[in-house]
Amino acid sequence: MTAATAEYFVFREWPYIVRSPFLRYNLFMPITLDEVQHVAKLARLELTESELLAFQQELNALLGHFQDISDVDLEGIDPKPHAVSLRNVWADDVIELPLDRDMVLKNAPKSRAGLFVVPTIIEE
Amino acid sequence: MLRAKQVSAREVAQAHLDRIRHEDEKYGCFLTVDEPRTLAEADHAQELLDRGEAGPLTGIPIAIKDNISTKGLRTTCASRILENYVPPFDATVMQQISSQGLVTLGKTNLDEFAMGTSCENSAFKPSRNPWDTSRSPGGSSGGSAAAVAAELAPLSLGSDTGGSIRMPASLCGIVGYKPTYGRVSRYGLVAFGSSLDQIGPFARNVEDCALLAEAISGHDHRDSTSLQDAKIKVGGLKSGRLNGLKFALPKEMFEGALEPGVRQIMEETVATLTREGVQFTEISIPEIGLGVTTYYIIAPAEASSNLARFDGVRYGPREESQGHIGVVAATRGRLFGHEVKARIMIGTYALSAGYYDAFYLKAQKVRAKMAAKFEQAFQDFDAVLTPASPVVAFKLGELSDDPLQLKLLDFCTIPANMGGFPGISLNAGFSDGLPVGVQLLAPVMGDEKLLQMAYSVERALPDAIRRPNMP
Structure with missing residues (x-):
């Protein structure tokens, strides 16, 4: 990192992270509005028409980036689901004070007789 | 001064509360302040001082990021879905700081659910950078960082999933530290990306930062990822030397x-x-260029699962609609902000049938490869030195229309979350009057040595602890 190697690019151009995936963007099948709607349904999100369109655009832009990792050689590498390797820990079976029920239920939109009231799940 | 009885804990707390009341309008750091509660905590701290049971931080005020649960004190995550949520329990870090007599000033602003890098994604208000109030303090822990920089609080807590402590520390010219994953309990931190999240301190200098790290660290059986030897011990903080240290610069x-x-x-x-x-020594870790991509698969995937709990049954308001699924979807759709919904969508997509192997599994492999490269570097070098942020504080609104651009700002900080290793950001100088942070990274469990090195680096840098010009 000497001054001689300081052939920098200005911030807005984001040369090596941003540009490369967009060059390969065409190789990649963009997702349709129907697919966005399907994902929203899986995610339990009610979205407006304009939100669906916005997310279609955002998802497609990000998916362009996701192609970055499709070319990486990952032969023989185990996935890393945790930051630090862990092994299972057994907890002692000790009784601790539970949460205060009134404090818990105060946060619920509806409660009755010390219980949460959920939306009707089974129609009569 | 507190221990010499020159001032009382109540006077210190009151002075900070007054300053928050008069000055925070300019910075927008705080979402909730409960003065009587703060003063009661100060009186408790005074009792500890009077009885000679004080620790190094007893009586010192602290601001808390509003995604850390505080029993009886509103915790919103800067989201409308938790606007009136009052936790029925304390996060472990809150139990630790109150048992050591720190005095909570209030809850600070953040990007909604800690998703963002500008503090503009708060559902309530943006926070502002004390060095230039037309600019962002960074994010997501922007309120906590700006509160320390603006001298509204000497210490604060943030959380760091992809850089949310170190990046705003850099933009605000203060010290921000993400400990090794598992050294500070996550119990009571509202989960975003559980394999990446870590609570950590902000302070004006490395010594204060280290004392707070010691106070909040330690094993906790309520966090299943808590490490056994979690306590960070900072006794040797000042005994390090720069001469002879070997630092790597990833090109x-x-x-x-x-x-x-x-x-x-x-x-x-x-x-x-x-x-x-x-x-x-210059080194090369090509996977750094893939960090942002990897992060924006793993973190939203974990978030989409963690945020499933917001269903309008146990907390938050409930929106009415057709059928029970309609009620859940309406509540989530109307009360989550745009960025939160975007990340839930990304995560749901990445985990959905047919894409899991292509995206999520692959991202975890890239994560493994990147972490292994850093581990290798830590065998050869004492630390890895990098910028803490590729930019200085940017204008509010300047990048908010460009979610991709904002996401890229984390590329210096993401590797530490991926590998679980510790990182600290401190001020290295100024560019056109705006702070520039340098980041030091050290191996997993190398926190003590990292803080020691950061302390020595701070001594060597002339601008490390300069303050903004403020009233």
Whole structure:
């Protein structure tokens, strides 16, 4: 990192992270509005028409980036689901004070007789 | 001064509360302040002081990021879905700081559910940078960082999933530290990306930061990822020397995307530390260039699962609609902000049938590869030195229409979350009057040595603890 190697690019151009995936963007099948709607349904999100369109655009832009990792050689590498390797820990079976029920239920939109009231799940 | 009885804990707390009341309008750091509660905590701290049971931080005020649960004190995550949520329990870090007599000033602003890098994604208000109030303090822990920089609080807590402590610390010219994953309990931190999240301190200098790290660290059986030897011990903080240390410079963090002013300060920092006897070696970790992509698969995937709990049954308001699924979807759709919904969508997509192997599994493999490369570097070097942010504080609104651009700002900080290793950001200098942070990274469980090195680096850098001009 000497001054001689300081052939920098200005911030807005984001040369090596941003540009490369967009060059390969065409190789990649963009997702349709129907697919966005399907994902929203899986995610339990009610979205407006304009939100669906916005997310279609955002998802497609990000998916362009996701192609970055499709070319990486990952032969023989185990996935890393945790930051630090862990092994299972057994907890002692000790009784601790539970949460205060009134404090818990105060946060619920509806409660009755010390219980949460959920939306009707089974129609009569 | 507290221990010498020159001032009382109540006077210190009151002075900070007054300052928050008069000055915070300019910075927008706090979402909730409960003065009687703060003063009661100060009186409790005074009792500890009077009884001679005080620790090093007893009576010191602290601001808390509003995604850390505080029993009886509103915790919103800067989201409308938790606007009136009052936790029925304390996060473990809150139990630790109150048992040591720190005094909570209030809850600070953040990007909704800690998703963002500008503090503009708060459902309530943006926070502002004390060095220039037309600019962002960074994010997501922007309120906590700005509160310390604006001298509204001497200490604060944030959380760091992809850089949310170190990046705003850099933009605000203060010290921000993400400990090794598992050294600070996550119990009571509202979960975003559980394999990446870590609570950590902000302070005006490395010594204060280290004392707070010691106070909040330790094993906790309520966090299943808590490490056994979690306590961070900072006794040897001042006994380090720069001379003879070996630092690595990953070239991927210096080429390309750095703003010129940041690059210049980095070069000056390397020159200064070289004069102090640090040996620098350029290394290459190509996976750094894939960090942002990997992060934006793993973090939203974990978030989409964690945020499933917001269903309008146990907390938050409930929106009415057709059928029970309609009620859940309406509640979530109407009360989550745009960025939160975007990340839930990304995560749901990445985990959905047919894409899991292509995206999520692959991202975890890239994560493994990147972490292994850093582990290798830590065997050969005492630390890895990088910028903490590729840019200085940007104008509010400047990047908010460009979610991709904002996401890229985390590329210096993401590797530490991926590998679980610790990182600290401290101020290295100024570019056009705006702070530029330098980041030091050390191996997993190398927190004590990292803090010691950061302390020595801070001594060597002339601008490390400069304050903004404020009333």
